[in-house]
Structures are given as structure tokens and as C-alpha cells.
Amino acid sequence: MKESGVDTIKLPSMLKRVVAQLSILIIVALVAWQELHRPPTILSDVYPYLTSLPPALVKQCIKENQTFPTIVLEELLAISSTLPEREALPLIDQLKNNVPFSKLNWGLIPRNTQKIVQRHREILNKYTYYHPNKYKFPVIGSTWYEDSFGADREGGKRKHEGTDLFGKEGTPIVSICGGKVEQLGWNRLGGERVGIRGDEGNYYYYAHLQYLSTSLVKGKRVQAGEHLGTMGHTGDALTTPDHLHFGIEIPNGQWINPYPFLEVWQDCQEEGSS
Numbered sequence: 001m002k003e004s005g006v007d008t009i010k011l012p013s014m015l016k017r018v019v020a021q022l023s024i025l026i027i028v029a030l031v032a033w034q035e036l037h038r039p040p041t042i043l044s045d046v047y048p049y050l051t052s053l054p055p056a057l058v059k060q061c062i063k064e065n066q067t068f069p070t071i072v073l074e075e076l077l078a079i080s081s082t083l084p085e086r087e088a089l090p091l092i093d094q095l096k097n098n099v100p101f102s103k104l105n106w107g108l109i110p111r112n113t114q115k116i117v118q119r120h121r122e123i124l125n126k127y128t129y130y131h132p133n134k135y136k137f138p139v140i141g142s143t144w145y146e147d148s149f150g151a152d153r154e155g156g157k158r159k160h161e162g163t164d165l166f167g168k169e170g171t172p173i174v175s176i177c178g179g180k181v182e183q184l185g186w187n188r189l190g191g192e193r194v195g196i197r198g199d200e201g202n203y204y205y206y207a208h209l210q211y212l213s214t215s216l217v218k219g220k221r222v223q224a225g226e227h228l229g230t231m232g233h234t235g236d237a238l239t240t241p242d243h244l245h246f247g248i249e250i251p252n253g254q255w256i257n258p259y260p261f262l263e264v265w266q267d268c269q270e271e272g273s274s
């Protein structure tokens with residue numbers, strides 16, 4: 001009698017232990033699964049810096065880099081975009097004289113400012129949007145566009161989350177980068193649209209197309225410069241002039257301004273094809 005009494009007390013406590021251990025295991029497994037499937041962490045300074053670069057300055061640096069090919073574009077751009085000209089010029093002169101970036105004589109520039117330049121160089125090296133010929137301009141043919149990111153839409157109900165590139169109906173549209181087709185076909189706002197997950201993790205959205213290329217397949221790869229379709233005015237662009245709506249969504253779900261990138265890519269392409 002006594003023994004069986006002990007057993008009935010022991011069993012629930014053992015059960016509790018097993019349940020507790022199992023719960024811990026499940027939590028550990030869940031956390032591990034989430035870690036594995038988490039989008040890559042992007043530090044909060046990356047895109048604010050990249051999208052704040054004036055396209056004219058980037059283009060000027062690309063030109064200068066062509067004249068002095070021994071300079072590294074990312075170093076030139078990091079210095080030029082961070083420091084006032086009087087501080088930047090002596091550093092750029094050193095680069096032109098083949099002084100390595102790590103051996104630069106910074107003169108009176110404070111340590112903290114040096115660190116910001118170094119961080120900007122790191123960002124430009126990792127996120128190569130401004131590196132010539134890494135990305136393609138999405139419209140093949142004449143087009144005009146302005147910086148309308150964040151402008152009111154539907155009477156202020158939502159903000160414009162991209163750039164509209166206007167042109168003639170039927171103008172070819174190409175992929176700006178290599179990646180995988182993630183969304184394809186009709187949706188109410190975008191009309192005939194295609195969404196491509198770029199190899200670096202961003203989502204690129206092309207909307208209002210007249211026709212989508214029949215070679216596109218959901219889940220299939222596309223190359224940079226691959227034909228996606230033609231410019232149109234489908235979806236909520238039905239009553240507007242023909243244009244491509246181009247958007248960039250970074251992995252945390254935030255849409256960023258494509259305008260400065262487009263300006264630089266268009267210039268690179270024109271130089272490359274002329």
C-alpha cells in the first residue's frame with residue numbers, strides 16, 4: 001500500500017519533468033528554426049546612406065575613377081560623400097599617388113569622422129549599387145522620370161513607394177539584376193507585374209506592364225538585363241500615361257527610394273552602349 005502510494009506521488013512529478021524538458025527542446029528548436037530562416041540583418045545605416053548619395057556626385061566619382069583607374073571607386077566615393085571638399089581633396093590626392101587607404105594621412109580630421117568614412121567605404125564595398133555595370137537600367141529606350149518617392153497617392157491615403165519611369169507603350173523592360181521570379185502576373189494595383197528576388201536579398205517590383213515576357217516562370221532564375229516585358233499602363237495606371245513603376249523592398253519589408261540608383265545606372269548604361 002505504502003509503495004504504491006509513493007509511486008502515485010512520483011509519477012506526476014516525473015511527468016512534469018519530462019514535459020518541462022520537452023518544452024525546452026521545442027523552444028530551442030523553434031528559436032533555431034527562426035534564426036535559420038531570418039532574413040539577413042541589415043544595419044540601419046546602410047540604406048539611409050546609400051539613398052542619400054547625390055547621383056551627380058556618384059557620377060562625378062565614376063568619371064574621375066575612369067581617369068585614374070588605380071583609385072578604388074568605393075574609397076573615392078566614401079571620402080567625397082562624407083567630407084567637405086577641402087578635407088577630401090588632400091586624401092584623394094594621396095589615393096591618386098597610390099597611397100593605400102589604410103595608410104592615408106588623415107591630418108587634422110578627427111578620429112570619429114575617419115570612422116564614418118571607413119564605415120561608408122565598407123557599405124559601398126558590400127552593397128555594390130553604384131559600382132559600374134553591376135546593375136542594369138530597367139528601361140531600354142527613351143524615358144523620363146523624377147524623384148517621386150514618398151509622394152501622396154489616392155489623396156494621401158498611401159505614399160508612392162517607388163519611381164515611375166514614363167515612356168512609350170511597348171518600350172522593353174529588363175531586369176536590373178540577377179535573381180528569382182517571386183511574383184508574376186496580374187494584381188489589382190500593379191496590373192501585369194513581376195517581382196524578382198535579387199541575389200542580394202532585395203525584392204524588385206516592376207508594375208503596369210503591357211505584356212509580360214512569356215519566358216518568365218515563377219521560381220525560375222533571370223539574369224541581369226533579361227527581358228521582362230514591355231511598358232504599359234495596366235492595373236491602377238489605366239488612366240495614367242504609360243510608365244513602369246519600379247520599387248525596391250529591402251528584406252525587413254521597407255521600401256526604399258530607387259531614384260538615385262536609377263540615375264546612376266542610366267548613365268552607366270548610356271556610357272557603356274555609346
Ligand SMILES: [Zn+2]
Nearest residue numbers: 162163164245
Ligand atoms: Zn508608381
